[in-house]
Amino acid sequence: MLELVGVSHHYMARKSSFDHGLHHVLDNVSLRVMPGDTLGIVGRNGAGKTTMLRLMAGIIEPRQGVIRRRAGASCALLSLGLGFQDSLSGRDNALISAMLQGVSKRDALASLDAIREFTELGDSFEEPVKTYSSGMRARLGFASGLLTRVDILLIDEVLSVGDAQFRDKALAAMQQRLGGEQTVVFVSHAEGQLKALCDRAVWIEQGQLRAEGSPEEVIAQYRQPVAASR
Amino acid sequence: MTLSQYATLMDTMARLSLKADASRYFFGYVWWVLEPLLYVLVFYVVFELILQNRKEDFVVFLMCGQLAFVWFSKSLNQAARSILGSKGLVGRVDIPKSLFPLATIQEGLYKQAAVFLLLFAVLLAKGYTPSLVWGWLLPVMLVNYLLIVACSLFAAYLVCWVFDFHVFISMATIFLMFTSGVFWDPRDLDPAMTHWVLTLNPLAFLLDAYRQILLAGVAPNAVHLAIVGSVALLMALAGLAVLRRHSRFIALRVITS
Numbered sequence: 001m002l003e004l005v006g007v008s009h010h011y012m013a014r015k016s017s018f019d020h021g022l023h024h025v026l027d028n029v030s031l032r033v034m035p036g037d038t039l040g041i042v043g044r045n046g047a048g049k050t051t052m053l054r055l056m057a058g059i060i061e062p063r064q065g066v067i068r069r070r071a072g073a074s075c076a077l078l079s080l081g082l083g084f085q086d087s088l089s090g091r092d093n094a095l096i097s098a099m100l101q102g103v104s105k106r107d108a109l110a111s112l113d114a115i116r117e118f119t120e121l122g123d124s125f126e127e128p129v130k131t132y133s134s135g136m137r138a139r140l141g142f143a144s145g146l147l148t149r150v151d152i153l154l155i156d157e158v159l160s161v162g163d164a165q166f167r168d169k170a171l172a173a174m175q176q177r178l179g180g181e182q183t184v185v186f187v188s189h190a191e192g193q194l195k196a197l198c199d200r201a202v203w204i205e206q207g208q209l210r211a212e213g214s215p216e217e218v219i220a221q222y223r224q225p226v227a228a229s230r
Numbered sequence: 231m232t233l234s235q236y237a238t239l240m241d242t243m244a245r246l247s248l249k250a251d252a253s254r255y256f257f258g259y260v261w262w263v264l265e266p267l268l269y270v271l272v273f274y275v276v277f278e279l280i281l282q283n284r285k286e287d288f289v290v291f292l293m294c295g296q297l298a299f300v301w302f303s304k305s306l307n308q309a310a311r312s313i314l315g316s317k318g319l320v321g322r323v324d325i326p327k328s329l330f331p332l333a334t335i336q337e338g339l340y341k342q343a344a345v346f347l348l349l350f351a352v353l354l355a356k357g358y359t360p361s362l363v364w365g366w367l368l369p370v371m372l373v374n375y376l377l378i379v380a381c382s383l384f385a386a387y388l389v390c391w392v393f394d395f396h397v398f399i400s401m402a403t404i405f406l407m408f409t410s411g412v413f414w415d416p417r418d419l420d421p422a423m424t425h426w427v428l429t430l431n432p433l434a435f436l437l438d439a440y441r442q443i444l445l446a447g448v449a450p451n452a453v454h455l456a457i458v459g460s461v462a463l464l465m466a467l468a469g470l471a472v473l474r475r476h477s478r479f480i481a482l483r484v485i486t487s
Contacts, residue, residue: 011486023486058324060485061478076323083318087250096246099239100323102231128250 001073001183002033002056002152007065009051009207025051027207028065033152035070038184040198040215042191042222048207049187053077053154056185069152076101078145079156084137086130090121093129094144101150118143118173120166135163142170152183160190171196191219231326240329244336251337262344266297273413285415287445290356294444295412295437297345302378302433303403305338309382310389310399313484320484327480328473331386335378346371353444363447370439373455376462377432383469387476390483410434415441432458 009026025048033039041049054060055067057077069075083100084093094115098108116125119139129137142158159170174197178184188194194201194215201218203211211221231239252258273292277283285291309331313320316330354360388395410433416424417438428435435458439450473480 011482013486054321054481054485059321059478060482079322083322085247085250087254088246092246092250096239096243099235099242100319100325102235104235105238105242128253 001035001037001070002185003068004029004031004052004056005066005068006030007055007062007067009048009055009060009062009064025207026055026062029204029207029209030065031202031209031212033183033185035183036181037200038178038186038198040194040201040218041185041187041204042189042194042201042219043204047204049204050079050156052204053079053156053185053187056152057154073151074102075152075154076145076150077154077156078141078158084129084140087128089128090119090125090132090140091116094140097144101145115140115143118146135166139166146170146173146177151181152185153177155184155186155188157187157189159193160188194219236326236329240333240336243329243333244340247333247337248340262341263348266300266345266348269296269300277413287356290353290358291415291441291445292413293349293352294440295410297349298374298437298440299407299410299412299433301338301342301345302374302381303407305335305378306382306385307400307403308338309334309378310385310396313386313390313480314393314487317484317487320481324477324481326474327386327390327477328383328470331382332379335375335382338378339375349444358444361447363443363449366443366449367440369455369459370436370443370450373459373462374436376459376466377436380462380465380469383466383473387469387472387480390480390487393487406431406433410437412437428454432462
């Protein structure tokens with residue numbers, strides 16, 4: 001479904017004027033995701049997890065290596081409400097979100113009430129997103145992303161925020177989606193969720209693939225150096 | 231994404247942005263007309279009251295040039311930053327980057343419709359009567375729109391590539407304001423100079439065309455208009471191709487900016 005072969009990525013980010021500042025993000029990463037797989041990715045902040053999802057989604061290109069996606073496979077990246085326009089209402093943002101993922105305007109409009117209901121935002125759904133708390137943004141982001149049907153779902157930390165009640169609801173909705181052909185790549189720091197949802201996991205450290213295997217094994221290996229460094 | 235999906239998305243983004251923009255201001259949609267009026271007022275105070283310009287109906291002359299120029303300059307400057315300003319979306323979805331400048335321009339187009347209505351109202355109040363020649367406004371506006379699209383697509387790309395370009399673009403806009411005959415008439419110059427200004431600066435030619443149609447009741451030079459329109463169309467298509475080809479490079483620049 002999705003394959004990364006020898007993928008390396010780096011970019012320039014200026015620290016001061018006339019400077020290029022090279023940042024290495026991924027270094028020779030290869031992995032394969034089969035149809036129906038749920039792959040978890042663990043790693044510390046800044047390890048390259050989000051960049052990997054962006055590469056998988058085709059938003060950016062790797063500097064080296066190849067990313068193969070099954071021809072015609074649709075792909076969506078769910079991340080914390082960064083893509084919101086603050087002055088627009090939750091409803092308008094959900095509409096744009098759905099349309100950006102290729103849903104027709106009519107279908108997008110028709111799905112808005114379901115999104116509103118899932119988010120449980122009530123009247124706040126009609127208010128500008130700038131008035132939202134981070135938990136409310138996460139609700140909106142998750143609900144508007146989940147309702148669109150795609151072949152590959154890339155999830156970046158969306159399930160780690162929000163209150164416990166919504167987390168459970170989101171987790172249940174995810175589990176419902178996971179049966180069958182849905183392919184998911186899942187980045188999270190919530191180890192319980194990883195163990196509950198994923199059939200396989202990888203650990204990324206400093207841009208390199210450190211471990212690959214069952215979620216329990218990989219999380220145990222990931223915990224070791226973290227524990228040792230304390 | 232099909233062409234009709236693209237067009238619907240662009241229009242929806244523009245409309246929602248207009249709505250959000252209006253809700254931010256107490257006077258809301260009134261600003262669409264109030265802002266251009268204030269622009270004209272400033273120039274009226276400077277040129278009519280302080281400098282005592284003798285030109286007949288100077289305010290109307292000024293409005294024809296100024297309102298069309300502001301359409302160009304505002305659209306260009308806002309579109310230039312539009313991709314960079316949508317960092318959140320660019321980092322989340324692989325979408326055609328041209329959507330952002332085009333949606334911004336579409337937003338400006340809606341506002342400009344209100345501005346042109348204001349202009350017509352003033353012209354009628356001043357005793358100008360519509361004639362068949364006014365039909366030339368449509369091709370002139372179309373060419374004006376194409377020119378905005380052509381410049382904006384390249385500007386948006388350049389600003390993503392090197393952020394410093396936005397300074398250059400606002401400087402260029404000021405330069406254009408002084409050289410396009412917004413508050414002076416290229417036809418008052420030495421004939422050879424008139425020819426050069428109108429030939430070298432497509433914006434000066436367009437502003438002059440608006441005035442010729444609305445104030446003098448004379449059709450613009452059709453060949454000249456067609457040439458400016460064709461070049462702008464080709465540039466716009468080239469801009470679309472560049473944004474499409476470099477879509478992921480742009481995404482990387484925007485995410486890491």
